[in-house]
Amino acid sequence: MTRNEIQEKRMRGYFIQAASEILRSEGMRALSVRNIADRAGYSYATLYNYFKDVRELIFECVKVFMDEARTMIETERSKVAPGLPGIRRAAETYAMFFVQYPGVFNIFFTEKPNEIAGAQPTLALIYSFLDEICASDWKQIEESGSLPKAVISSKKDSLRFSLAGILLLYLNRRMAPDYSAFKKMLNKELDNILSM
Amino acid sequence: MTRNEIQEKRMRGYFIQAASEILRSEGMRALSVRNIADRAGYSYATLYNYFKDVRELIFECVKVFMDEARTMIETERSKVAPGLPGIRRAAETYAMFFVQYPGVFNIFFTEKPNEIAGAQPTLALIYSFLDEICASDWKQIEESGSLPKAVISSKKDSLRFSLAGILLLYLNRRMAPDYSAFKKMLNKELDNILSM
DNA sequence: CCTAAATTATTAACAATGTTAATATAATGA
């Protein structure tokens, strides 16, 4: 990595840091180019020397959040036994992460992707995010032979869709319940899917 | 209804019509106050004589779309036997409606509600939308005694969450598959939930 | 060490957005 590349990476980091701070605390609505640049200590136009447009910057933030979520989920997952309990704990933590950062959920699942190279792979990563973290758990269940492959695959899908759906409805207030009612619902749903 | 109320309703109708046409064909992104007013044949400021703000107008469009979806779903539902087949057909049509109008899905499920009176009830209506249409079907299943109440309630929830989730992932391109692959997935998921 | 060239940052400017205030037009009633 040449000196210039180091500097460039650093500059990008400043803007990414600033943007993700805003997204975390105030959400997508409060984000603006001038906003980000202010917090990073630069003028708004400077941002365009390091990012094609604001969407590229936002997708960089997505990567940051994904790393953060992955760490959080893996930490929790490692506290319980591999296999079914691991998946269960991972799913719960996955949900809790988004409850903590509702703005991040919307960026992950509802923001329109742009045409920059590398956006589509990131989206695919979001889709299979939980599966990857739980890969070893699913593998263990498969190898135990207690469930046919097709059923396992179905359960993976169900988990994906249900989690996305319940979070969508709860975080965007299409669902009346408060947090504790939501959590009860989530647990019931996880019971349904992960009962084997 | 006084003469003025008739006129006012008519004017609101023009704007609602214009806005929903844009939403249907070009989606939320293309919607703007000037855009709507142009198509309605008025100046942009005139809109504010009939709506508090553009969000109120959008929520009026939501109601229009809900009526439309309800009609479509009920028509399809009536083509099959009551009970399980009715629910199945209704769920499929529900999904297809949003596939046809992806912008409407985002307004229904991801748009931030505003503080206008009447918004929260509309949101609750979205949440229980499919349940209401299928109320008689669910009732029949319950009365047949083939399933415990608790299981029925679980299945309702699962259906809600899974549909929301799979549509979210498909319509916002977090899922790679094309339309036919999506439909296969949807059917598999419905099989899972509605197998009794 | 000083100047020329290249790099990087900033200000100015544009078009588009939602919204409000000031003004013009139309409808109504005496």
Place this chain on the structure above:
DNA sequence: TCATTATATTAACATTGTTAATAATTTAGG
């Protein structure tokens, strides 16, 4: 027909993302 009221329109403002024109800074070469 004229005064009043209701309704529509234009002007204006503050924000938004983005680009072009400048200003400041860093780098290279003598």
